Amino acid sequence: MATKKLEALITKTVKKVIKKELGKLKKDNLGIALNQTSNTLAEIEKVKNDNLALASNQTHNTLDRFVAKVDNWQEKDSSEEIIDEIYTNGYLSLPSKEDTELERKLRELKFKQELRKDWILFLLKDVIVYSATIIFIFAVAGFYLFTLIMHQRY
Known part of the structure; x- marks a missing residue:
């Protein structure tokens, strides 16, 4: 049950981060494109699509690394080891x-x-x-x- 909650939390966090990053990229790229008067609507769409593809590749690579870390984390033998690693600070254990x-x-x-x-x-x-x-x-x-x-x- 705890793993389901953890997976849901991770999924929710990753989705929020991806949406936020995509939103930033869209705003930045559209702002640059709109400021250039020589760009036409087609050029703006092309820049937007290129940047979205680049952003999705970057987030995909980041997501792959994150999933690899989570997979390594799930290979631990017991939840006690995980808890011990989380609370390595001297004030709790x-x-x-x-x-x-x-x-x-x-x-x-x-x-x-x-x-x-x-x-x-x-x-x-x-x-x-x-x-x-x-x-x-x-x-x-x-x-x-x-x-x-x-x-x-x-």
Whole structure:
């Protein structure tokens, strides 16, 4: 389906270019012919036909070269190769070396993030909770001992 669209686009573009070039040639040649007062209508027609034949030969040669390029382009094995050739600019597809470097950096960042998260959990669970629990136990034990000592005195 993509090849049909591409062929239609190429055909449409080629037709527009040919029409534009023929129009330019007609205008140029007719302008030159009309400016010459000694030319008759037959001479003008002859010049016009000669130039149109010359223009059609030139466009035919150009069209043949274009078709040859398209045929060579269609001989590619897969559309992936064609897409790779189209997007050879560095901003769309990175070379594999840069890809691996970016993937390595991403893995390092993820590892560092996991490490930070693990350290925060360790500090919260093991250090802070354990210390707070020990302090609470000593505070309760101290209060209990204090109340025992106070009851024994009185």
